[in-house]
Amino acid sequence: MKYLLQVDFPHEGIFGEKMAEAFVELAKDIANENGLIWKIWTENEETKEAGGIYLFDNEDDLHRYLEKHTKRLESFGYSDIRAKIFSVNEPLSAITNADLTGGK
Amino acid sequence: MKYLLQVDFPHEGIFGEKMAEAFVELAKDIANENGLIWKIWTENEETKEAGGIYLFDNEDDLHRYLEKHTKRLESFGYSDIRAKIFSVNEPLSAITNADLTGGK
Numbered sequence: 104m105k106y107l108l109q110v111d112f113p114h115e116g117i118f119g120e121k122m123a124e125a126f127v128e129l130a131k132d133i134a135n136e137n138g139l140i141w142k143i144w145t146e147n148e149e150t151k152e153a154g155g156i157y158l159f160d161n162e163d164d165l166h167r168y169l170e171k172h173t174k175r176l177e178s179f180g181y182s183d184i185r186a187k188i189f190s191v192n193e194p195l196s197a198i199t200n201a202d203l204t205g206g207k
Numbered sequence: 208m209k210y211l212l213q214v215d216f217p218h219e220g221i222f223g224e225k226m227a228e229a230f231v232e233l234a235k236d237i238a239n240e241n242g243l244i245w246k247i248w249t250e251n252e253e254t255k256e257a258g259g260i261y262l263f264d265n266e267d268d269l270h271r272y273l274e275k276h277t278k279r280l281e282s283f284g285y286s287d288i289r290a291k292i293f294s295v296n297e298p299l300s301a302i303t304n305a306d307l308t309g310g311k
Contacts, residue, residue: 107249107260109213111291123298130302142303143262145211145293154293156211156260158247187215189249189258194227198234199246202306 105191105203106165111145111154112176112184118148138164140205158191158203209295209307210269215249215258216280216288222252242268244309262295262307 117125122144133142140158147153159165169186176184196203221229226248237246244262251257263269273290280288300307 107247109215109249109260111213111293119294119296120298122296126299127302130299134303139303141305142300143211143305143307144296144299144303145213146296147291147293150291152291152293156213187251187254187256189215189251189256190223192223192226192248192250194224195230195234195248196246198231199238199243199248200309201245201247202309203247205304205306 104162105140105193106159106162107189107191108157108159108165108169109154109187109189110157110169110172110184111152112181113151114146114153114181115151116153118146118153122146122153136164136168139168140203154185158205162188162190208266209244209297210263210266211293211295212261212263212269212273213258213291213293214261214273214276214288215256216285217255218250218257218285219255220257222250222257226250226257240268240272243272244307258289262309266292266294 138159138161143156145154173184242263242265244264247260249258277288
């Protein structure tokens with residue numbers, strides 16, 4: 104079964120290309136997390152929020168990562184980090200064209 | 208630019224296979240939404256929540272769909288529907304193996 108982690112938090116800072124430049128090394132590190140299929144990086148300059156949608160191939164790695172990433176975000180000065188965990192309904196997601204395999 | 212719509216709501220009902228059976232026709236309909244690249248169907252039987260993560264290829268179709276889908280969910284009896292809109296940081300998402308193209 105596949106699990107989805109939905110994270111967002113208030114973000115007063117850089118967006119877009121500047122965000123992409125600043126977090127290349129972090130993204131490379133995250134790409135190697137055990138159990139992670141993919142992460143989509145999200146941002147909203149208008150509402151001053153950022154976050155990520157993560158797809159994991161097991162729930163234990165998701166919980167391990169969420170604990171690690173929350174501490175990292177807090178160390179960067181972020182607070183009010185909102186996280187939700189879901190299982191993926193794979194038959195319905197297949198009908199709506201979702202790719203649950205990742206580019207690895 | 209690609210846009211991500213994050214929707215979740217309290218859900219006291221069916222999950223898993225039963226959800227998959229009940230919503231096949233709705234999923235086929237959603238798959239044909241203009242501008243939609245994919246939808247991942249999410250559910251959490253423990254917290255009694257469900258939702259969806261949607262990837263759109265433009266912001267106008269996302270807003271149109273969100274209005275339509277919110278009305279539909281309300282017509283099904285759902286309330287407290289939480290929606291967040293983000294743009295996708297594509298360079299960082301590519302590093303973390305996200306597929307932003309869909310299976311269409």
